[in-house]
């Protein structure tokens with residue numbers, strides 16, 4: 001696996017479905033922080049991971065209507081490190097019985113916490129993800145990590161051919177997709193363009209200004225055939241989710257959002273073939289079906305999709321893989337308006353990873369909570385009862401299904 | 407003259423691979439238990455878990471499976487942009503990341519037959535020969 005240290009998940013069993021709920025969400029000022037970081041005005045200091053986590057936590061607590069004494073567990077998640085969880089607890093002004101680091105990216109942490117709540121280990125948990133990658137100047141690729149870390153499925157292995165960037169994976173997928181299904185760059189450009197249109201309704205999105213296909217084509221390449229607009233953002237921020245047992249959630253101020261289903265699937269061999277040729281279709285299909293079965297739902301019941309648009313082509317892969325549209329038709333599906341409001345499946349409706357924020361899978365959960373509660377304003381999906389998120393990387397997929405808990 | 411390149415992965419299995427390249431042979435591991443051919447180098451078979459892996463010379467023939475062109479200088483002056491990379495489906499199964507030789511990605515076609523050739527290179531470990539692919 002290219003990403004070691006996934007958070008272990010309980011099995012995808014019906015008896016785990018809808019047993020815990022998200023009752024509060026908080027996120028940081030993505031737009032404002034990104035702008036400040038870009039301008040770097042004299043004396044500007046970027047917020048620390050501590051500050052970001054505290055802001056997200058305070059907002060989630062206010063959203064949930066809870067007091068510090070209501071939190072008995074603090075689960076921290078960092079991709080590039082962060083404060084000790086006990087120190088974090090005192091900084092947050094809480095005295096949980098348990099504080100620990102529970103992983104990093106959104107590949108397992110939420111199901112993990114549901115399992116702990118069901119076992120009685122914890123009751124009401126503040127789950128926080130914090131990341132300071134932009135201010136640290138991190139660039140995903142090249143020699144950021146040395147070749148000494150190269151493992152069998154790591155892209156650092158391919159240094160001598162100059163092949164080393166996350167974007168190059170997506171570029172290889174896109175190029176084969178174009179050749180196989182007769183598509184062009186200007187067709188794929190509709191995917192980030194629609195996601196940007198979605199972000200234009202979101203005041204906190206980092207990128208809100210819509211662009212045209214001409215502007216897309218004129219934008220620089222990152223790894224040809226992919227343009228700047230095809231690749232996710234890199235930003236600092238934090239997300240906090242307050243999670244508690246479903247029965248306790250019923251007494252809280254907001255409509256609870258139940259965690260109804262989950263699964264995971266990995267590429268175990270022939271990574272390049274499965275990734276570039278099959279575009280993780282077998283993994284996405286099997287994990288999607290398992291999560292739906294756990295939730296007791298069919299794909300038709302899902303009214304919102306928050307896919308991992310780390311790259312535009314990968315959102316296409318997920319729309320096709322989960323079965324919203326047949327293999328090879330995802331770009332047409334997008335051009336046809338099917339992934340926006342009024343279409344078959346509003347997708348990345350607040351701007352996703354390409355325009356809203358890049359919080360390694362955590363950043364799209366607040367929009368699912370807002371949508372399921374009916375708090376999404378001008379971009380509200382009417383009559384929504386079930387949503388799907390997917391953290392989908394180059395070699396694995398982690399779908400989670402959420403339902404309204406009232 | 408040897409072309410300067412970013413460093414190779416070294417360590418168990420890799421030395422044998424690069425020694426093969428130095429002789430003009432493309433070596434890929436083959437599992438003695440299940441016959442699977444993993445790439446890149448592994449210590450245990452990704453299909454069956456066996457450690458009975460032995461390098462075997464492959465034909466070096468394959469088909470172009472995909473390609474992309476780097477436009478951002480991830481390696482500074484070591485790999486001046488733009489430069490082309492390709493993905494080759496080897497006849498024996500594995501999909502192999504490489505560079506095109508004698509053609510550019512602008513001429514690339516899906517399924518185009520290619521064959522291995524070796525480019526004299528140098529990295530921080532010393533001189534070596536890098537497997538790249540030309541039109542078959």
Ligand SMILES: [Zn+2]
Pocket residue numbers: 437438439440441442451452453454455456
């Ligand atoms: Zn084997």
